[in-house]
Amino acid sequence: MAANQVIFREGEAGDDAYILESGRIEISMGEGDAQRVIAVLEPGEIFGEMALIANAPRSATATTIEPCTLLVLRRNRLMKPIETADPIMRLTIQMMVERLNDASRWKAGQPLISQGSEAQRRAFAEVRELALRRVRTERELRRAIEKDELALHYQPIVGIADGSLAGYEALMRWNHPEQGFVPPARFIPLAEESGMVVQMGRWALERGLQEHAAIAAVYRTVHPGQPPPFISINVSAAQLHDLSEIDRFAGIIEAAGVEPDQIKLEITESLMADDPEHAAEALGRLKDLGVTLAIDDFGTGYSSLSYLHRFPLDTLKIDRSFVSRMDHDMASRLLVRAIVDLAADLGLQTVAEGVETEAEYAELAELGCDFGQGYLMARPCSASDLRGMLAQ
Template sequence: MLRESVYREEHQPGSTIFREGEPGDCAYVIERGMVRLETLRRGRKITIANLGEGELFGEMALIDGEVRPSTAVATEETVLVVISLDQLREKLEQADPLLTFFMRNILDRVRATQSRLLGDPERPDMDRSEDDAFLYNDRSLPRHRERAMRTLKLQGEMNQALERKEFILHFQPILDLKTGTTAGVEALVRWNHPERGLLYPADFIAFAEENGSIIPIGLWVLEEACKTLHIFQAKLDSVNAEAPPLFMAFNLSSRQFSDIDLVRNISEIIDSTGVNPEQIKLEITETLLMDNPARAAVTLNGIKAMGLEVAIDDFGTGYSSLSYLHRFQIDTLKIDRSFVSTATMNVGSMEVVRAIIGLARNLGLDIVAEGIEQPEQVTLLRDLQCDYGQGYFFSEPVGRDQILTRIESENSVVEASNITPISGT
């Protein structure tokens, strides 16, 4: 009996993976090694194909223009990813992205087989005796093989990354534009990959979102950010006990926000780390809120009941209606960098920034400008009474020690006119 829908099997050279005529409803992907598909034809053992890494096969093969059972034998040490199609279909109903990936490949091969059986309109002169070679030597196979192997490899590496403590946090300061001091930081995850070096979110977050790894990664980010906030706050208290408390911001993805255990998991982390929930700011997008407003309201109510703050990230680029600002308990608006970066050169962008700041102030919300890179932008934002600023003009995302050095160097409240860029390493 199959233990689960996707698992691995190891086979030694000469080992039979399955025999002709054995019932089965599985697909196999060769992760490592070689497999020979064969059949008996007029009492003789005939090799149908020799398959390598990334190839997909099953108990049935195209033989003499008909789909018939085959025998599969490992010709060297081989590792297979075995997929139970029955359980795969059930999993697909739960939108498991990894299994969906495999199913697409399987369906592609089924379609390819059907096209060979019915005749290929692009190759009407193809003799039936060429079917086997044409099927298993399709020009698209190297591309499918490469993509399959990349996916399998990345999935395995990501599963091990948390255990091996390969994820790290960098922090980008968010400054009070009135005083010029660090008011908070945004936690940003990085993957210190053992082979590829330091990977940024664009290199792996989308894949983690698809396969569900974003859930445990996101919980690790929150817990590590809460622990680090204790360290930052202790440093601030030691150099300026009268300074307002720092806040820690981090992003919630769509998959994280829709997780039914999100509120409970956040509560457990808040309790275990002992952090003040009022110093935690969760950033979400407008679109995320409006995908399912009723469910979003329940989740936000649970988050707000714990005392956490909520910020709308990339404000101005998403949902066109502003009605949700009244419907949901929002604390902060973050002006998208696309408006900030052009505000000093484009009147339209400046007016958008002015309007967002005015809206936030009228609703009693804090306002953060993202993507500040020029001193002229700081001057404009201060003139428009923007509360906070974030961007490479002040600092790129840096490690924990550099934030501690920054807090100590600021020492006390400085005049906003003395704001200068501080680069990270």
Template sequence: MLRHLLFCFHLKGYTYKTGLVANLTGGSCNICGTENAYSLKTCANCKSRLPWADAIDAAARDLTSRLDNEQEAELKKSVALLKEAQQLTHIGNWEIDLETEDCLWSDEMYRIFGLSCDDYSPHLQKTISHLVPEDQTEIRQIFERSFQKNSSFQFDCHVERPSGEVRVVHCIGRTDLNATGGRPRAFGTMQDVTEQKQIENALRDSELKFRALIENGGDIISIHDADGTMKYQSPSLKRWLGYSDEDLVGLPVHQFIHPDYREIERANYRTILAHPRTPITFEVGFRHKNGDWEYFECTGTNLLDDPAVNGIVFNARNITERKKVEEQLRHSALYDPLTSLSNRARLIDHLEHYLNIKARHPDSFYAVLYLDLDRFKVVNDSLGHHIGDMLLCQVARRLEKCVRGSDIVSRLGGDEFVVLMTETNDWGEPVAVANRILHELERPYEVEGHEIFTSASIGIVLAESAPSSLRYPNALAVLRDADSAMYRAKSSGKSRYEIFNEEIHAQALAQHQMENMLRRAVNVTQNGTPEFFLLHQPIVSLQTERVVGFECLVRWQQPERGLIPPNDFIPVAEETNLILPLGSWILNEACQQIKRWKLSYHNNESECLDFSLSVNISGRQLSADDFGQQLASILEETGLDPSALKIEITESALVENGQKALRALHECHEMGVKISLDDFGTGYSSLSYLHSFPIDVLKIDRSFIHRIGKDGDGTAIISAIINMASSLNIEVVAEGVETKEQQDLLLRLGCQYGQGYLWSKPVDNDTAWTLLLSNLCGTLQ
């Protein structure tokens, strides 16, 4: 009996164990007595009802009720879980009755469409109308084709919610035309994939941008195996190096590296392998397909442990142009841009190197030859800087031919060159090279149709020629002494060499001391009691012997050394540009003195006090941009009549300062200041200067005056100068007149004025004033 009861329960889908009929295992029918004749609740023989049948029915009803409640609870739980899952995944399920096209939607379907289940009854055509217009026709056709036969389908489309928001959905469905016991239907799911699509689109856009950057960028991206074999190359590699994928992929990259970089590249490759995910940057040269070399800055990163890459990634940026610029900068830093010779920096670097060798090995020998071209400024000023530059280039080539391959030829600037000789054993070789240079540079130069002649003055410092007390601390000290020797050569007649020695060293020290003293004196003169003073030498009329003017001559009373002659300090002032403040003081002091003399003469016949004062002006003053303005200010400040002032210049000042001198002199002449050409006959003595420059007075140099009565040539030259000046309406002053015989001859030759010890040596202010007063009474006494 128990077995039958349990079986019955099992048919309902459940199996229960209960103690309700636990003691019923079988029995005999109470009516017919048949043994084991019971089947469920009736006897199998007589069909009589069992006495416990009612109890069984009651138990069954109770069990059935309990089973229904449990199933309903389980179903509700499953439905709730399904709804939660659909909300989490944004998946709704749907079903369509293909005969009516009515739809059944899950709650998530309503949320996807932005509709309310209370106000909306889904239908296929209404559902399609909620899609964006451009999707509707295509989706309708998909459904129509699927409804013709049992088939599956899927598609993406765009749902437009009532709010206007558009959502992207992915639909999967299947048609069931042979539904068991039912109507044909279609069913499936719909998932809101808007965010997923946005992420996919962003990823796709990012990938497209990345691919565009890789394919069109200037950098080369490549991936290599651990052994250096190339696995991938970006298209930019072909643009930079000319290789296609077939040329390089599968080959070891090391064989394309420049020989100078191979060891460095291998070492960096080993470092990259040893340090995963650590970028290593280095430079490398790579052979172009055409055989040229291109240079790159590479960054390699070991991503062998990254499954997506599984290789070493290199990012290479072409720096060939940058390398060229760097090389040009290095060349510019070490070589002269005009002549391509070594420049000052490279010379000093090499010279310092040999000084260090000399310090470690006292027996080693070197020599420095310091060259300065003679009269180069004349070429520059007369023919122009372009011709001057071309001349310097030709000089550089000739110098290179005169030296050995181990020697260094440098241009310091302007027309100064230096030869550093190494690997020499004695002073004979440097002297031989100096002679070769002198001979070679004296040959004529042909520059754009101009034949040019020049020469050089050379100062030589030998490793053993410095005074025993002097051990060169640096390269600049060597160049300083070589420069001193060069100036000695130039002052001794040019186109020669001088070897630096004790005498030159002493002279250089003396000049250095002179320069320091001169700087202090100029500073004191401008700001305190002047150490300088003026003397005045009369200029007289040869006919009447009356004083017509004075030449101002500067003197220096140094507190410690006493009176210093002009020949000792004026050249130093010229070289150091101290002549500019000193010359300005002299000019101002001279004009002030004229003013004082004029004011001191109280006689109403002040017009009788008619004289001029001549002031020597250097070439550096004349070429200063503000010289004319400076002179005008002094004249305005003193109230001096410009005709009372004459400025004296030398022929060399005119030649060396060219157009600047011409402009300055014309500016002075327009003010009313007269111009005297000093020491005429000793320099260039060119008639072109007399025609080009506004010259009022020629002063014949004393060397010609001293020859009067000694040879006829001197007299002939003086006569020629006087006649030439007379034809140009230029006054003539003879300098250095010491005898009556010289005065008489000059007067017969037509010279108007003279200056010299025959009448007076240079005198102070008071004596000059006395001479001026005596001038009113008669001839100079």
């Protein structure tokens, strides 16, 4: 580009940002006599990004003062990562752009108009709302852990063939000081969104294993020589984004003194669907801890049967929705049968979730499903209730 060329002008709509490769560029504000140079850019500097980030017209004019070469950064290239970033990060970036804009206008002797269209203000308010909500939830959930407001309940999992206790699933509960008991459906998604699920999941593993050690001790005195039931713990995909979390798991398991083969981790299909490479790595490392792995809610979501053999799995948990429709819906019954058969072929065990009726139980027995969990057999209960049940 030759010298003295306008790249963009104040007030224009902006679609691209630029990186200056060679030459020099002048950024100015105002027009005619009021025009002031606010910056001279050197090679390596980025410019034109502010209008894109603020979703506003160009706040300044860019002119070459020497022959220049430019690298064009398309809107999408710049904005995709920002739009998908954490909302607090987005809010921070937008605020910084706004302040920088004000500072530049002040420096250039321009009136400080906090301009911006209605749509822009709305978009800004939305990001702010999202960011605030996230910060608040995060604070509340962190407080819940600190104030010991979280608890685990345990729901028995029985062998379908003889009804014996095979294990139990740890299910999180939040005893909120004002709202009372909050079911996990209302806070786990928020915990996942805010990232707090990482700490909460760690807490669940720690607490679950402590309580499991006590339950298993009771079991051993009542059933000497028999292997104690396993404990199943839910692990959110978000807990495994960072593989170093698995080292922490190892530390927690070691500290609790629980044999890893008594621990089953339940992971949803989304982990495998989102990034199969990463999932294979994460599941492989978990498996190396000596625990067993289950896919939760199997059959919902993204079920691609093709991935099953790629991961070191032990168990499929058949989603409640299929189990509860099994007695009156042929398709669901066929699906449960297909899952049980497939699992058998792959050497995996099956757990049917949400068994509520005798008819469902009988059906599952006939299909050869290994384990069942549901209100028919038992509802989730506290650790002390479970110990009491086992002591009888």
